[in-house]
Amino acid sequence: MKKVKEPETKQIKYKASAPNTVFVTLNTIFMILFVIVTLYPVLNTLAISFNDGTDALRGGIHLIPRSWTLKNYTTVFQKNNLVTGTVVSVARTVIGTLTALAANALLAFIVSRKRFLFRKQLSLFWVITMYVNGGLIPVFLLYKNLGLTNSFWVYIVPGMVSAFNMLVIRTYMEGIPESLEESAQLDGAGYMTIFTKIISPLCKPVYATVALFSAVGQWNSWFDAMLYNRMSDEYTTLQYELMKLLSSVTSQGASAESMKNAASAAGAVTPASVRAAATIVTMLPIVCLYPFLQRYFVTGMTIGGVKE
Numbered sequence: 328m329k330k331v332k333e334p335e336t337k338q339i340k341y342k343a344s345a346p347n348t349v350f351v352t353l354n355t356i357f358m359i360l361f362v363i364v365t366l367y368p369v370l371n372t373l374a375i376s377f378n379d380g381t382d383a384l385r386g387g388i389h390l391i392p393r394s395w396t397l398k399n400y401t402t403v404f405q406k407n408n409l410v411t412g413t414v415v416s417v418a419r420t421v422i423g424t425l426t427a428l429a430a431n432a433l434l435a436f437i438v439s440r441k442r443f444l445f446r447k448q449l450s451l452f453w454v455i456t457m458y459v460n461g462g463l464i465p466v467f468l469l470y471k472n473l474g475l476t477n478s479f480w481v482y483i484v485p486g487m488v489s490a491f492n493m494l495v496i497r498t499y500m501e502g503i504p505e506s507l508e509e510s511a512q513l514d515g516a517g518y519m520t521i522f523t524k525i526i527s528p529l530c531k532p533v534y535a536t537v538a539l540f541s542a543v544g545q546w547n548s549w550f551d552a553m554l555y556n557r558m559s560d561e562y563t564t565l566q567y568e569l570m571k572l573l574s575s576v577t578s579q580g581a582s583a584e585s586m587k588n589a590a591s592a593a594g595a596v597t598p599a600s601v602r603a604a605a606t607i608v609t610m611l612p613i614v615c616l617y618p619f620l621q622r623y624f625v626t627g628m629t630i631g632g633v634k635e
Contacts (some may be wrong), residue, residue, distance in 0.1 A: 337594065340630065351619060362505060367390075370390050371388070371389060371390065371608075372603045372606050372607060373392055373603075373607055374392045375388055375392075375599065375600055375603040376387050376400070376600065376603035376604040376606070377395055377396065377397070377399070377568070378392035378393055378394055378395070378396065378397075378398045378401050378600065379393075379395075379398075379600075380395035380399065380596045380597035380599070380600035380601070381597065382394040383597065383599055383600050384597060384599070395602060398596055399596060399600045399601055399603065400608075401602050402572075402596050402601055403569070403572065403601065403604050403605055403608055404569055404602070406569070406571075406572050407568075408560050408563050408568055409565065409568055410608070411545070411560065411561060411563060412564050412565040412566075412567065412568040413565045415443075415479070415482075415562060415564050415565075416545075416546060416564045416565040416566065417565060417612075418479070419479070419483065419545050419564070420542050420545040420546045421480040422483055423482060423483050423486055423545040424538050424541045425543060425544045426483055426487050426489075427462070427486055427487050427492070427537075427541045428534060428537060428541065430487040430488050430537050431487075431488060431492045431493045431496055431626050432488060432496055432522075432527070432534065433522070434488065434493050435493050435496035435497035435500055436518075436522050436526060436631065438450060438493070439497045439500040439501050440511075440518075440564050446545055449499070450494065453490040453494065454490065454494070455489060455494065455587075456490050457490045463554075467554065467555070469506065470555060474556065474610045476555045476556070477556055477558065477559045477562070478555075478556075478557070478562070479562050481551060481555045481556065482545070482548075482552075482564075483552060486545070490542060492537045492541065494537070494587070495533060495537060496530065496533050496534075496537060499530060499532075499533040500530060502528060503526065503529055503530075507525050507529075508521055508525065508526075511524070511525055513556035520600040528566040539616070539617065542613070542616065543613055546566070546609075546612065546613060547566060547609065548564070549564055549566035549569075549570050552564040552566070552567040553567055554571075565608075566608070566609060567609070569609060571604040572601065573598065573601065575600055588614065
């Protein structure tokens with residue numbers, strides 16, 4: 328028997344044209360410069376945080392500390408109530424993020440349903456709340472009458488519903504094909520089953536984005552601790568304690584000469600060096616959290632879910 332020869336597959340080689348090569352080169356150079364511009368402030372702050380405070384006043388520190396020291400971090404971690412503030416900040420970040428994500432997701436699912444009455448009117452109402460509020464004193468009196476002042480729940484309850492986050496999730500849900508919901512309803516699924524089994528798995532990217540927004544806001548917040556819980560040390564936050572530390576260090580002196588004298592007396596610690604150390608301590612948890620949520624930012628998870 329004669330063997331049938333299989334058709335030979337020719338490998339086609341594409342040669343990069345000159346314009347394409349120029350574009351790739353320029354794009355690579357631009358991205359490298361963009362990364363440098365983005366990372367330089369962070370790396371410079373990190374270098375100053377590990378540098379001697381008095382030596383940092385001379386300037387000239389870029390990416391590597393000139394005089395290594397841990398006194399800046401020692402000053403930060405020796406602050407009173409720092410452990411309590413860290414525990415409260417972690418607790419409010421975790422609980423506040425989960426409750427805000429659940430509340431906004433449920434509300435966005437309800438508003439995104441076309442059968443829901445007054446969906447457009449309610450969306451307009453929530454948009455108005457993004458530009459108009461009752462003011463600081465009425466809000467404080469409201470929280471006081473509700474028993475939220477001098478309480479941990481003042482960090483959780485007011486931030487459960489965010490008009491911006493809800494509208495972001497609602498817009499994403501409206502882009503999900505209706506055929507998925509109709510197919511589930513034909514199988515006898517209710518709205519809660521549709522939300523938990525179909526909509527939520529497809530909304531992982533927007534959930535991760537909103538969760539990151541909420542977590543950053545909860546972690547960096549200090550004004551609410553000063554306003555509502557300043558008399559309760561058990562409900563203080565890490566950012567509020569660091570803010571008080573920066574205020575006390577900065578009040579040592581405003582001129583360069585007085586800061587040098589204060590730094591020598593305080594063990595080579597200056598407001599700039601302590602501020603850099605406090606900044607690194609504050610941003611480090613969020614920087615560690617971001618890589619775990621980054622992969623969910625990729626959109627297009629519903630592509631191919633329905634074949635029309």
